[in-house]
Amino acid sequence: MMGKLWIVGLGPGAADLQAPRASAVLAAASDVVGYAAYVERVPPRCGQVRHASGNGDELARARHALGLAAAGRCVALVSSGDAGVFAMASTVLEAVESGDTAWRLLDIEIVPGISAMFAAAARIGAPLGHDFCAISLSDNLKPWDVVAQRLTAAVSAGFVIALYNPLSRARPWQLGAAFDLLRSLLPGATPVVFAAAVSTPGEKIEITTLEAADPRHADMSTLVLIGSAATRRIDRPDAPPWLYSPRRCAA
Amino acid sequence: MMGKLWIVGLGPGAADLQAPRASAVLAAASDVVGYAAYVERVPPRCGQVRHASGNGDELARARHALGLAAAGRCVALVSSGDAGVFAMASTVLEAVESGDTAWRLLDIEIVPGISAMFAAAARIGAPLGHDFCAISLSDNLKPWDVVAQRLTAAVSAGFVIALYNPLSRARPWQLGAAFDLLRSLLPGATPVVFAAAVSTPGEKIEITTLEAADPRHADMSTLVLIGSAATRRIDRPDAPPWLYSPRRCAA
Numbered sequence: 001m002m003g004k005l006w007i008v009g010l011g012p013g014a015a016d017l018q019a020p021r022a023s024a025v026l027a028a029a030s031d032v033v034g035y036a037a038y039v040e041r042v043p044p045r046c047g048q049v050r051h052a053s054g055n056g057d058e059l060a061r062a063r064h065a066l067g068l069a070a071a072g073r074c075v076a077l078v079s080s081g082d083a084g085v086f087a088m089a090s091t092v093l094e095a096v097e098s099g100d101t102a103w104r105l106l107d108i109e110i111v112p113g114i115s116a117m118f119a120a121a122a123r124i125g126a127p128l129g130h131d132f133c134a135i136s137l138s139d140n141l142k143p144w145d146v147v148a149q150r151l152t153a154a155v156s157a158g159f160v161i162a163l164y165n166p167l168s169r170a171r172p173w174q175l176g177a178a179f180d181l182l183r184s185l186l187p188g189a190t191p192v193v194f195a196a197a198v199s200t201p202g203e204k205i206e207i208t209t210l211e212a213a214d215p216r217h218a219d220m221s222t223l224v225l226i227g228s229a230a231t232r233r234i235d236r237p238d239a240p241p242w243l244y245s246p247r248r249c250a251a
Numbered sequence: 252m253m254g255k256l257w258i259v260g261l262g263p264g265a266a267d268l269q270a271p272r273a274s275a276v277l278a279a280a281s282d283v284v285g286y287a288a289y290v291e292r293v294p295p296r297c298g299q300v301r302h303a304s305g306n307g308d309e310l311a312r313a314r315h316a317l318g319l320a321a322a323g324r325c326v327a328l329v330s331s332g333d334a335g336v337f338a339m340a341s342t343v344l345e346a347v348e349s350g351d352t353a354w355r356l357l358d359i360e361i362v363p364g365i366s367a368m369f370a371a372a373a374r375i376g377a378p379l380g381h382d383f384c385a386i387s388l389s390d391n392l393k394p395w396d397v398v399a400q401r402l403t404a405a406v407s408a409g410f411v412i413a414l415y416n417p418l419s420r421a422r423p424w425q426l427g428a429a430f431d432l433l434r435s436l437l438p439g440a441t442p443v444v445f446a447a448a449v450s451t452p453g454e455k456i457e458i459t460t461l462e463a464a465d466p467r468h469a470d471m472s473t474l475v476l477i478g479s480a481a482t483r484r485i486d487r488p489d490a491p492p493w494l495y496s497p498r499r500c501a502a
Binding site (some may be wrong): 017018083087090096097104105112127128136142157159239245 | 338344365
């Protein structure tokens with residue numbers, strides 16, 4: 001008997017930003033699989049098996065979830081934010097393509113979620129209101145040259161840039177290198193935002209400029225937004241500024 | 252007395268993909284403002300005033316919502332998908348910047364949502380699993396040369412591309428021109444997806460290739476996804492293929 005695999009985006013952190021469909025799936029699953037910090041966000045249910053793993057081998061985690069579903073279990077594989085954005089949906093399909101051909105017959109459903117990028121943007125205005133891109137800064141899986149070339153192309157396109165996975169203990173220099181590169185391409189006054197744990201009690205948001213941005217203010221869970229040359233700042237009395245990227249664009 | 256303005260993303264269409272926070276705000280608002288098709292998605296409530304408008308002057312709609320809030324009303328301004336992605340959040344802040352300085356003191360809160368792009372991606376796999384960008388193809392607000400230059404830069408960056416507002420009655424040729432340009436830059440076998448009304452009973456998804464993509468299959472509400480050279484297709488017996496963009500990237 002074949003089971004079911006749901007790949008679920010839990011949203012940015014707040015319970016009321018998690019889609020009801022995700023909550024229903026989590027209530028129905030026989031097994032919850034994921035990085036420990038994400039599994040912890042799922043309310044425990046009697047009889048439900050929880051498989052929490054380290055932040056390491058994602059392909060092994062995907063294969064584990066697929067194996068459970070192939071054995072007849074109803075598995076929820078959980079990611080933060082949206083499951084399709086630098087998260088487990090791509091990893092599962094990589095495992096399907098390279099794995100047991102029976103896995104192609106599995107009932108797999110991806111439940112989308114509110115991404116960290118959109119939750120962060122909403123807290124500070126509408127920085128992603130015009131053309132934008134999302135880049136993972138991790139060079140575990142791609143050479144730094146590719147990252148640098150993509151940042152350069154993104155600036156030439158006039159995109160606002162959302163940087164995922166800006167740095168980690170094993171990758172301490174990448175965000176600083178990205179800022180150095182971007183400073184050579186964009187005005188120093190370009191808005192930069194560090195957003196961590198958005199929508200949770202530990203939320204931390206810093207609005208600064210490219211000139212002043214200090215990479216040490218970010219960690220692995222920080223989303224970094226870089227404005228475009230068109231991104232505007234509205235200062236307000238007794239409140240943080242609004243940032244927004246206008247819909248209109250001159251030639 | 253100052254009121255409140257919520258700028259609310261309703262998600263892609265299905266009720267169970269709308270965040271509970273959005274539902275709570277819609278239940279609390281004295282006024283609902285928006286494009287008629289989006290206001291229709293809000294369950295009517297006794298005593299709540301509904302201001303439905305045509306798909307036209309967004310800046311006028313934003314000013315209307317701000318004026319109501321400044322007059323003490325609690326206003327929900329609704330968008331489909333996420334309110335910050337080619338939607339009303341940017342327009343409201345444009346109106347704030349250029350409007351009455353008292354509007355800078357208004358209590359404005361943006362409630363993020365699941366974007367059409369992520370809902371569409373989830374239905375077909377994980378095409379946005381690696382670096383990607385979102386571009387509005389409308390040249391109402393930006394010259395076509397800028398659109399073309401951005402598409403070219405996006406391809407040079409290796410981004411998967413999500414195209415919003417691909418065409419309309421007033422802009423019939425842009426999507427075809429975009430396909431022609433992309434065909435000169437990417438292999439003909441590059442996956443292309445047309446996704447309309449995702450997560451609703453009228454959902455229509457077509458998975459094709461850049462070579463075969465017919466712009467007449469899109470309308471204003473269609474989201475068009477263009478794979479990168481790395482995007483892969485997994486064919487399945489008796490089911491639509493999966494598309495995904497691998498996390499790994501060669502030099």
